[in-house]
Amino acid sequence: MTLTGIPSMTATTIFSAKKIITMNPSQPEVSHVAVREGRILGAGDLASLEAWGEYTLDDRFEDKILLPGFVEGHAHTMEGTLWRYVYCGFFDRMDPQGKSWGGLKSIDSVLDRLKDAEAKMVDPEEPLSGWALDPIYMGNRRVTRQDLDSVSSMRPIGVLHASGHILNVNSKALELAGLFKEGINHPGMPLGDDGIPTGELYGPETMTPVGVHVGFNRSLTDSDEKGLRDFGKLCVRTGVTTVTDLAARLEDSGVEAMLRVTGESTFPARVVPLKFFMGATAKETVDRALELKGKATDMCRLGRIKAIADGSIQGFSARMRWPGYHNGAPNGLWYTAPEQLEDLYRIALNANVQVHTHTNGDEATEMVLDTLGSVLKDVPHPDHRFTLQHCQLADAAQFRRMKALDMCVNLFANHHFYWGDEHYRLTVGPERALRMNACRTAIDTGVPMAIHSDAPVTPLGPLFTAWAAVNRITASGRTQGEREKIKVAEALKAITIGAAYTLHMDDEVGSIEVGKKADFAVLEDDPTQMSVEAIKDARVWGTVQGGRVFPAASL
Amino acid sequence: MIPVTVIGGYLGSGKTTLVNHLLRNANGVRLAVLVNEFGELAIDEDLIEAQADDVISIAGGCVCCSFGNDLTAALGNMAMMDPPPDHVLIESSGVAIPSSIVNSLVFMPAFRADGIVVLVDAETVQRSASDKYMGDTVTRQIADADIILLNKVDLAKAGALEATRAWLHIQNYAVRVVESIHGVVPPEIVLESFLVRARAGGKHIEPSHLDVMTIMPTGPVDARVLARALSDLSVGLVRAKGFVTQLDGTKALIQVVGRRFDVTDAKAEKADGIVCLGFKGLMSRETLEALV
Ligand SMILES: [Zn+2]
Numbered sequence: 001m002t003l004t005g006i007p008s009m010t011a012t013t014i015f016s017a018k019k020i021i022t023m024n025p026s027q028p029e030v031s032h033v034a035v036r037e038g039r040i041l042g043a044g045d046l047a048s049l050e051a052w053g054e055y056t057l058d059d060r061f062e063d064k065i066l067l068p069g070f071v072e073g074h075a076h077t078m079e080g081t082l083w084r085y086v087y088c089g090f091f092d093r094m095d096p097q098g099k100s101w102g103g104l105k106s107i108d109s110v111l112d113r114l115k116d117a118e119a120k121m122v123d124p125e126e127p128l129s130g131w132a133l134d135p136i137y138m139g140n141r142r143v144t145r146q147d148l149d150s151v152s153s154m155r156p157i158g159v160l161h162a163s164g165h166i167l168n169v170n171s172k173a174l175e176l177a178g179l180f181k182e183g184i185n186h187p188g189m190p191l192g193d194d195g196i197p198t199g200e201l202y203g204p205e206t207m208t209p210v211g212v213h214v215g216f217n218r219s220l221t222d223s224d225e226k227g228l229r230d231f232g233k234l235c236v237r238t239g240v241t242t243v244t245d246l247a248a249r250l251e252d253s254g255v256e257a258m259l260r261v262t263g264e265s266t267f268p269a270r271v272v273p274l275k276f277f278m279g280a281t282a283k284e285t286v287d288r289a290l291e292l293k294g295k296a297t298d299m300c301r302l303g304r305i306k307a308i309a310d311g312s313i314q315g316f317s318a319r320m321r322w323p324g325y326h327n328g329a330p331n332g333l334w335y336t337a338p339e340q341l342e343d344l345y346r347i348a349l350n351a352n353v354q355v356h357t358h359t360n361g362d363e364a365t366e367m368v369l370d371t372l373g374s375v376l377k378d379v380p381h382p383d384h385r386f387t388l389q390h391c392q393l394a395d396a397a398q399f400r401r402m403k404a405l406d407m408c409v410n411l412f413a414n415h416h417f418y419w420g421d422e423h424y425r426l427t428v429g430p431e432r433a434l435r436m437n438a439c440r441t442a443i444d445t446g447v448p449m450a451i452h453s454d455a456p457v458t459p460l461g462p463l464f465t466a467w468a469a470v471n472r473i474t475a476s477g478r479t480q481g482e483r484e485k486i487k488v489a490e491a492l493k494a495i496t497i498g499a500a501y502t503l504h505m506d507d508e509v510g511s512i513e514v515g516k517k518a519d520f521a522v523l524e525d526d527p528t529q530m531s532v533e534a535i536k537d538a539r540v541w542g543t544v545q546g547g548r549v550f551p552a553a554s555l
Numbered sequence: 556m557i558p559v560t561v562i563g564g565y566l567g568s569g570k571t572t573l574v575n576h577l578l579r580n581a582n583g584v585r586l587a588v589l590v591n592e593f594g595e596l597a598i599d600e601d602l603i604e605a606q607a608d609d610v611i612s613i614a615g616g617c618v619c620c621s622f623g624n625d626l627t628a629a630l631g632n633m634a635m636m637d638p639p640p641d642h643v644l645i646e647s648s649g650v651a652i653p654s655s656i657v658n659s660l661v662f663m664p665a666f667r668a669d670g671i672v673v674l675v676d677a678e679t680v681q682r683s684a685s686d687k688y689m690g691d692t693v694t695r696q697i698a699d700a701d702i703i704l705l706n707k708v709d710l711a712k713a714g715a716l717e718a719t720r721a722w723l724h725i726q727n728y729a730v731r732v733v734e735s736i737h738g739v740v741p742p743e744i745v746l747e748s749f750l751v752r753a754r755a756g757g758k759h760i761e762p763s764h765l766d767v768m769t770i771m772p773t774g775p776v777d778a779r780v781l782a783r784a785l786s787d788l789s790v791g792l793v794r795a796k797g798f799v800t801q802l803d804g805t806k807a808l809i810q811v812v813g814r815r816f817d818v819t820d821a822k823a824e825k826a827d828g829i830v831c832l833g834f835k836g837l838m839s840r841e842t843l844e845a846l847v
Contacts, residue, residue: 178664186661205659208627249623279623280592319688331691334650338688339566367688 012036012055013547014046019526020066023497023511033066035518038547042514060549064541065526067492068511069241069519070462071499073410074389074452077223077245077271080231082131082456085215086117088159089132091418093459096230098237098552107138107147114151114159121155128152129215130159132456133168136422137475143168144192145199158214162418164457165315167207169199169214176213228261228271235269237552238461239521241545242500242509245273246356246389246454247306250292255302262299268543268550270299270519272503274306274356277336282343289353298546301505306389307344307357308335310364313392313427314419318361320393326429332361338371345375345386354504355386356410362393369401376405385448387502390415392436393428399438399445408502411437413451413469414458416481420474434481439469443490450499451491463527466491467536488532518547556667557634558747559643561656563696564674565683566649569706573674573738574619574646575599577745581615584748587633587640588619589626591648597621626656627663634665642669642748650692654699669747670794670812673700674738677711677719684726697726701813702744702793708734729814731793731834733765741765743794743832747810750796750830765793766835771828772847775800778807782816784846785809785829791837797829799847 014034022028022043034041034049042049049055083095088110091103104110110133118128128151135141148157148170156173160166174180174197182195188206192198201207211217223231223245235243248254250273262271275292277285285305293303310332311317316325317332324331341357348355359365365388372386387408388394392415394402402409416437424433435441442449451469453460469491472481486494500510509517524539542551562570574588575598590597598611598619605612611619618640622629626645633643643666647653653671660666673696676683684693697703703723708716716734723732733744742749744765772781776799785795795811798821806821809829831843 177662179662184661186658188658189661205627205655206662208625209662276624279621284592333652334689334692337566337649339649363688 010037012041012052013058014049014055015061015066015544016046016057016059017061017066018063020512021492021528022513023068023493024513030512033512033518033520035544035547038518040512040514040516040518043512061522065523066512067239067521067523068496069509069517069543069545070239070495070521071242071450071503071505071510072240072452072455072460072462072495073244073450073499073502074246074412075243075455075460076247077228077231077243079234079456079460080229081223081227083230084227085160086114086128086130087132088113088130089162090134090137091459093132094234094237096233096237096555098555105138107135107141107143110159111147111151114148114157118152118155124154127156127158127173127213127215129157132162133159134162142198142200145169145171145174145197148199156214158211158216160216162457163312163314165203165312167201167211167214167216169201169210171199173210173214174199177210179210225257225261228258229267232268233555234455234460236543236550236555237540238463239523239540239543240269240460240462241517241519241521241543242270242272242503242505243460244503245271247276247308248273250275250288250302255292255295259295259297259300263297267299268545268548270301270509270517270545272301272304272505274304277305277307277344277355282340282347285344286347286351286353289348290351293353301503303353304503305344305348305353305355307341307355309341309357309359309368310335310361313360314422316427318393319363319367320361320428321363321366325427326432327426331363334364338367341368341371342375345372346379349375349379349381349384354384356389356502357386358389360390360392362395362398365391365394365398369398369405369407372407373401373405382406385502385504389452390454393432394438395435396438396441396445399441399447402447403445408448408450409442410450410452410499410502411439411442411469412454413437413439413465414453416472417468417474418458420472420480421476421478424474424480435484436481437469438481438484439486439490439494440484443486448498448501449494450502451494452499461536462495463538463540464536466495466527469494470532470535488528488535492527518544520544557639557641557643557665558669559630559645559660559666560669560746561645561647561653561671562674562745563647563651563653563671563699564649565676565689565693565696567679568674568676569704569738570646570674571597573704573706573740573745574644575602576738576740577644577742578602578613578615578617578619580742581617583615584746585616585638585641586644586746587617587636587642588644588646589622589629589633590619590646591622593621627659630663630666634663639665642746644746650689652692652695652699667817668815669810670701670815671699672702672704672745673697674704674706675723677705677708677716677734681719681722694726697723697730700727700730701815703727703730703732704738704740704744705732705734706738707736709736729788731813733793743767747794747796747812750794750832764835766833766838768831768833768838768840768843769797769828770831770840770843770847772799775802775804776847777802778809778818781846782809782811782818785811785831786814786816788814790833790842790846791839792831792833795829795831797827798825799827799829
């Protein structure tokens with residue numbers, strides 16, 4: 001990555017632009033922004049900034065639109081690592097190098113792409129791995145080991161689904177795992193007519209033992225150094241300057257690697273990693289978060305916690321209130337008990353550590369509201385900003401309770417596009433599908449709101465996420481939930497200052513005003529002047545992060 | 556294959572106390588305990604010999620490991636221990652569905668399921684089962700159990716205890732319900748590995764409502780038919796283990812945990828005989844001998 005930044009960090013550079021959208025209510029649009037020491041010295045017209053003394057005028061953004069650098073409030077840096085595998089998704093998607101991979105519309109085209117990749121491999125035993133498969137869009141045909149055997153029967157092959165909850169493998173992979181046999185009795189491993197597993201593996205307990213043979217190792221959730229650098233490139237290409245890594249194990253070695261990479265002078269994004277509440281007590285987790293907080297740097301904001309209350313809606317593991325799943329599936333699973341969450345919230349509030357909690361089903365959301373509500377009676381904590389992540393099925397009453405408890409919400413706007421049709425037809429039915437990710441209700445109720453991609457579950461790209469919340473179009477082209485649409489200005493706020501607020505960072509990032517980080521998303525097109533259906537296509541030139549300029553074209 | 560027992564039950568049902576009781580009474584059986592996390596009181600202090608990051612060494616060659624969110628990896632480590640443990644005990648989290656843990660053993664050829672033991676707080680279980688959020692998790696755990704340890708019976712009122720027992724059998728018809736106080740039960744009930752020792756030592760079984768008998772088949776039997784018969788609720792067995800000669804002359808190993816039974820091939824030199832642990836008054840020598 002080339003650094004075409006400012007010669008001296010103490011000098012002042014004034015950038016001129018076609019338009020600077022500031023998200024600062026006292027001056028929403030300006031023409032110039034002055035930068036010194038990686039921070040915003042001032043925004044306004046040139047005359048108002050000249051009083052700061054000597055400066056260099058940089059007019060390279062003369063025909064560009066500047067926004068505050070986008071803040072992605074729920075992503076996982078592992079997306080950077082996944083790009084080492086063959087992309088098998090239905091939708092077009094850009095890799096860290098900027099190459100756009102065409103979406104594959106049939107199982108045959110997936111197999112063809114895998115065959116191309118296979119033909120380039122030298123070592124005959126090396127596993128071939130793919131990701132982002134989504135047969136829902138391919139007539140819902142099931143993929144079997146025989147399909148993948150047609151790519152190769154000699155080397156192990158595994159293709160991870162877009163949801164991350166299903167893995168397809170070939171016969172060789174089953175053989176290596178000792179599972180190419182009859183008599184296997186497990187709900188997560190369907191058998192073919194011949195009594196041998198079909199190669200479809202559902203859930204981590206079946207995916208893990210086979211996954212290690214097809215290149216998906218156990219610590220997939222933690223990106224390595226190269227993965228993190230690649231993720232940084234995706235940030236530049238999508239205008240992101242601050243990004244969460246929403247639930248990492250954050251063991252010592254992983255933390256060191258993350259501090260090292262984010263500390264490199266060419267690394268372009270501020271990473272906010274949250275410690276996963278799993279496999280340790282509430283006290284241990286908060287203690288660890290505090291210890292990590294002590295190691296935090298400007299570019300690596302350690303010291304927050306993520307908890308998970310339930311599973312996923314499309315996986316039928318989300319916890320639903322009555323009347324439950326539309327297709328009659330049994331209620332989902334709790335990942336954390338209310339007593340454990342209560343412990344966590346209490347200890348974290350006392351230690352001034354922020355907790356974000358994943359809820360998908362409305363029963364999980366209700367449980368968190370009850371639990372935090374009762375803890376806050378004992379431990380009042382003004383401005384805690386505990387945030388519900390996903391929170392996809394919350395109804396109006398639940399948003400009112402969030403408001404009453406001073407909670408924030410980060411809604412999964414992208415999900416609506418990718419799986420909205422499935423939810424309408426199968427999982428929750430029409431009425432609840434219309435209110436999923438109810439951005440309008442959140443804003444009208446006064447709940448501080450962000451919207452997210454959950455990359456790699458859906459692609460990183462705040463402008464796409466904004467488009468999804470504004471248009472609420474599903475993959476089949478239907479508008480689902482007309483009444484929950486929000487305005488472009490509201491969506492742009494959600495991907496900047498809105499997301500920054502949920503991280504307690506709105507005093508530093510999320511708007512272009514004096515004193516804040518010099519973090520900008522640099523766009524070729526002005527999303528406020530495009531048709532609302534087109535804002536996802538506003539072109540990203542690159543970013544400025546901490547005053548350093550990162551053109552996507554020279555990554 | 557190393558037997559694996561899953562200890563399930565909601566938070567506060569007494570799993571930790573039970574695990575400590577078993578470790579205290581291990582008597583040479585090398586137990587490996589896998590816990591979701593080391594809480595503050597996971598293992599009684601006086602039992603701990605040494606503690607590294609995620610492994611606690613315990614007197615008598617036992618260990619306790621925390622598996623966090625990767626049980627498969629932890630079991631893999633157990634299988635590679637030298638020497639391997641005699642028995643693995645998985646203390647599942649309060650929200651875990653025990654059958655899904657047992658199901659996942661399919662992928663671990665070094666291990667064999669030795670049943671699901673679910674602890675139930677006699678005083679509070681019916682209330683937990685109607686909890687707005689956790690009710691169905693509690694009843695799913697009960698439905699998964701081969702053996703229920705009805706704990707804290709000293710705290711429950713007499714009439715209430717009977718009602719709780721009746722209710723448990725509605726949730727899980729064939730489950731064997733054993734009463735306990737502070738998780739104190741004969742280790743033989745929880746772990747098959749102890750059952751073998753009970754026979755060898757002719758050990759006396761407490762509490763008094765349980766009994767051990769050894770039955771000797773008089774000739775070759777159909778092991779599968781016999782195992783199924785032993786697992787029938789009416790026979791009054793909690794556990795059984797032993798060897799029989801099959802109709803074709805080969806040896807078979809029979810293992811019964813409540814309603815769950817398993818028949819596997821065994822070495823020819825094994826002597827016939829089945830140790831049965833059951834409820835006094837319900838399990839009778841006549842009934843058992845009639846089956847063989
Ligand atoms: Zn996520």
